[in-house]
Amino acid sequence: MIDTIINQQPVYILGIESSCDDTSAAVLCNNKVLANVVASQEIHRQYGGVVPEIASRSHQTHIIPVVHEALNKANIKKKMLNAIAFTRGPGLLGSLLVGTSFAKGLSESLQIPMIDVHHMQAHILAHFIENSNVLTDMPATPAFPFICLTVSGGHTQIVKVNSPFSFEVLGETLDDAAGEAFDKTAKMLGLPYPGGPMIDKLAKLGNPKAFEFPHPQIPQLDFSFSGLKTSVLYFLQKHQTENPAFIQENLHDLCASIQYTIVQILMQKLEKAAQLTGIREIAMAGGVSANSGLRQAVIHAGKKHNWHVFIPKLAYCTDNAAMIAMAGYFKYLNKDFASLNVVAEARIGMDINNPTQ
Ligand code: KG4
Ligand code: ZN
Numbered sequence: 002m003i004d005t006i007i008n009q010q011p012v013y014i015l016g017i018e019s020s021c022d023d024t025s026a027a028v029l030c031n032n033k034v035l036a037n038v039v040a041s042q043e044i045h046r047q048y049g050g051v052v053p054e055i056a057s058r059s060h061q062t063h064i065i066p067v068v069h070e071a072l073n074k075a076n077i078k079k080k081m082l083n084a085i086a087f088t089r090g091p092g093l094l095g096s097l098l099v100g101t102s103f104a105k106g107l108s109e110s111l112q113i114p115m116i117d118v119h120h121m122q123a124h125i126l127a128h129f130i131e132n133s134n135v136l137t138d139m140p141a142t143p144a145f146p147f148i149c150l151t152v153s154g155g156h157t158q159i160v161k162v163n164s165p166f167s168f169e170v171l172g173e174t175l176d177d178a179a180g181e182a183f184d185k186t187a188k189m190l191g192l193p194y195p196g197g198p199m200i201d202k203l204a205k206l207g208n209p210k211a212f213e214f215p216h217p218q219i220p221q222l223d224f225s226f227s228g229l230k231t232s233v234l235y236f237l238q239k240h241q242t243e244n245p246a247f248i249q250e251n252l253h254d255l256c257a258s259i260q261y262t263i264v265q266i267l268m269q270k271l272e273k274a275a276q277l278t279g280i281r282e283i284a285m286a287g288g289v290s291a292n293s294g295l296r297q298a299v300i301h302a303g304k305k306h307n308w309h310v311f312i313p314k315l316a317y318c319t320d321n322a323a324m325i326a327m328a329g330y331f332k333y334l335n336k337d338f339a340s341l342n343v344v345a346e347a348r349i350g351m352d353i354n355n356p357t358q
Contacts, residue, residue: 020092086329172222
């Protein structure tokens, strides 16, 4: 499929990502990554979460060096670029404004088109980056339509992807995202932000069945994670009253059990989506798709149900500009360019480019 979409003419796209706390720039030649540079903002750790004002100021500091580094690594001169793709939203408005304004300035000075990209669509389209799938015994890219479990710090969705421009949300979280469930429970355990990777690391040393947390009963393909957060809070409060060292003594088992519960909740809906749609091309995307427990669970379910499974390399799970340039490349082929009046949007629906809607 991808061969019919990807033009063979070399097209160089600079991708810019600044939706949250990572400043990233990437250069792609068609679907091949020449450079993908990410500057993460460690400063938010001391506050236990992302501080929007600090994030936007930090993007301003990082964006020029990060773009230079990407161009240098790619060995590309600015004048060779065909277009600039940037994240228009969703995300933190102040952060998005930095990337959007930078893209406008550079596109004007180089007189090349700019392309606005939807951050969550880009997470999904990362599957079309060359050699994205870690499973070498699977096809390189998913065939349309495919189902993508899209799990990040702000979103949790099951998306039916009909084409690079048509995304149907079949289910989504009614409250917290899966990434928030990881980050907020990690905070309760005294772990630093972002808690997801820490829980993942410590869970490897624990027993996933040591503690049992309730699963929400949510109809259809929607999710809810706020109940889990509350039940972990009450559970910890109760045990800490009896034993103040409860968390320290059980940290590994707590991490393993929380991770196991989140993974089970996600997998139950993913399996249901595959069953309801009859689609067996199954992908995962977004920061939480870096979770080793979730990756194992999707591989396991894939073997059981005979799915084609698509698991992105870790670099393309968490926020990165390679995925923005990839999504931009599809729009470039369609000559779908942004005007200078384009504005950053903190909230944008997944159906933004859907020609059928
Ligand atoms: O996609 P992403 O980098 O940014 C957003 O678009 O939100 O996702 C960030 C989220 C955070 O909640 C972080 O804790 C989570 O992804 N995350 C993980 C892991 N790596 C990142 N969660 C669980 N296990 C991981 N290994
Ligand atoms: Zn993201």
